[in-house]
Amino acid sequence: MLRFGLAVIAAVPALALAGCGVGDDGSAEAGGSRPAGANVTIRVPADAPTISAAVSLAQSGDLVLVAPGVYHESVKVDTARVTLRGESRDAVVIDGQLRQPNGVVVTAPGVAVENLTVKNNTHNGVLVTGSARAAAGTPGSGGYDTGDEPVTFLKSFLVSHVTATRNGLYGIYAFSAQDGVIEHSYASGSADSGIYVGQCKPCRIVVRDNIAELNAVGYEGTNASGDVYVVGNRLVGNRVGLTTSSDHQEKLLPQQGSVVAGNLVAANQQASTPEQADGGWGIGIGIDGGSDNQVVRNRVEGNADAGLVITATADIPPNGNQVAGNAFAANGVDVGWVFPTATRGRGNCLRDNVLTTTAPDRLVTTAACPAADQSPSGTWARPKPPRGIPFTDVAAPPVQPQSPTATTEVPAVPTLPDVEKIPLPSTALLAEAALMRTA
Numbered sequence: 001m002l003r004f005g006l007a008v009i010a011a012v013p014a015l016a017l018a019g020c021g022v023g024d025d026g027s028a029e030a031g032g033s034r035p036a037g038a039n040v041t042i043r044v045p046a047d048a049p050t051i052s053a054a055v056s057l058a059q060s061g062d063l064v065l066v067a068p069g070v071y072h073e074s075v076k077v078d079t080a081r082v083t084l085r086g087e088s089r090d091a092v093v094i095d096g097q098l099r100q101p102n103g104v105v106v107t108a109p110g111v112a113v114e115n116l117t118v119k120n121n122t123h124n125g126v127l128v129t130g131s132a133r134a135a136a137g138t139p140g141s142g143g144y145d146t147g148d149e150p151v152t153f154l155k156s157f158l159v160s161h162v163t164a165t166r167n168g169l170y171g172i173y174a175f176s177a178q179d180g181v182i183e184h185s186y187a188s189g190s191a192d193s194g195i196y197v198g199q200c201k202p203c204r205i206v207v208r209d210n211i212a213e214l215n216a217v218g219y220e221g222t223n224a225s226g227d228v229y230v231v232g233n234r235l236v237g238n239r240v241g242l243t244t245s246s247d248h249q250e251k252l253l254p255q256q257g258s259v260v261a262g263n264l265v266a267a268n269q270q271a272s273t274p275e276q277a278d279g280g281w282g283i284g285i286g287i288d289g290g291s292d293n294q295v296v297r298n299r300v301e302g303n304a305d306a307g308l309v310i311t312a313t314a315d316i317p318p319n320g321n322q323v324a325g326n327a328f329a330a331n332g333v334d335v336g337w338v339f340p341t342a343t344r345g346r347g348n349c350l351r352d353n354v355l356t357t358t359a360p361d362r363l364v365t366t367a368a369c370p371a372a373d374q375s376p377s378g379t380w381a382r383p384k385p386p387r388g389i390p391f392t393d394v395a396a397p398p399v400q401p402q403s404p405t406a407t408t409e410v411p412a413v414p415t416l417p418d419v420e421k422i423p424l425p426s427t428a429l430l431a432e433a434a435l436m437r438t439a
Helices: 006-011 051-057 132-136
Strands: 041-044 063-066 069-071 075-077 083-086 092-095 102-106 111-119 124-129 154-165 170-175 177-183 186-188 193-200 205-208 217-224 228-231 234-236 240-245 258-261 264-266 283-288 294-296 299-301 306-311 322-324 327-329 333-338 349-351
Touching: 041 051, 051 063, 051 075, 102 111, 102 154, 111 124, 124 132, 124 177, 154 170, 170 177, 170 186, 177 193, 186 193, 193 205, 217 228, 217 234, 234 240, 240 258, 240 264, 264 283, 283 299, 299 306, 327 333
Parallel strands: 041 063, 063 083, 069 092, 075 102, 083 111, 092 111, 102 124, 111 154, 124 170, 154 177, 154 186, 170 193, 177 205, 193 217, 205 228, 217 240, 228 258, 234 264, 240 283, 258 294, 264 299, 283 306, 294 322, 299 327, 306 333, 322 349
Antiparallel strands: 124 154
16 A cells, blocks of 8 residues: 655645545555545654645545644644544653744644644644634734624634643633633643633533643633633643633623533642733632633632632623632632722622632621622732743643644534532542642
């Protein structure tokens, strides 16, 4: 059986190879045409010398399977329903060498990225987006959409069992994307946030069973509204654990309607982390100008400033947020609400939480669900953030679990969690896979 070798790829344009045949083992075979609906496995480097070359050969439904090695490239997947998978999560490394903005960029629907490591990119480890501006990695923009163009969404994606470390903005970044899942992944050393979901409405995105540590922010959802589920994650040892917010740098204001449930959010006060631009430190969960969010049955412990803070962003108040059934312990204050006079939030409420301190101290009685029309505001002694470190100096990640099998089909719309069935996590959530490194 003749497979695509270096000489074949060099001599034959990619368009000609698009009609490749299928070998007995399902791998790509030079010559002939594919049977209708046949899918192949394109192996790197056996069938193509680089990941990018393999992706350029792939047709819808194909698997690009990458052998262990360090690959100095930026990979763009712009063919629908392609699976990009490493043979070994820790040994297949896409390394941007601080020269590439992104490790993997997904611009087509139904794509899965799984079981590999992305690191040392100036912007993002994995970017999934329907925004041409974000995909282009416009220097200095961070990929935000600030012009008058309409929002274009990428529909349907999966990021699973990916390790993203030491990236200059985000580890895993879903922007202007819908109908996706980010799961079983690990993010550290992100100078902005480990996992980010932004500019989508309705999002229908599930972020589940991930680990984010040693980032400026563990998880961030900005202008992400409608069926966003952040569930069962371990957000420990960042500067800030989790935020959901409204931001004028992106479209689709304001942020509304996320569910944050069953997460362990603890010890988010690490000094050996990149500094966040606005100086946030020691906060477990922050709602900044977001509304109608549910924060339920999370375990929030040991955050030096506050377990949970609700505040306004610029001219956007936070309204109608429900905080219920959470266990708070050993935080600077468990819950604190700070509202500028012009943007005082309304309808925010607390119910059935384990609390020891709040700011203001009467918060439990004045903001009990169903909430009064006017939410109170408070102040408390807030610790001074320590200096951070460059994202390139963050400790290397521990070995992470392998993905058991390759994904063959990414659903058009993910199955959304039943919030009532999500339990309060134990303090040992995902501990066996999250040996936090601080040096």
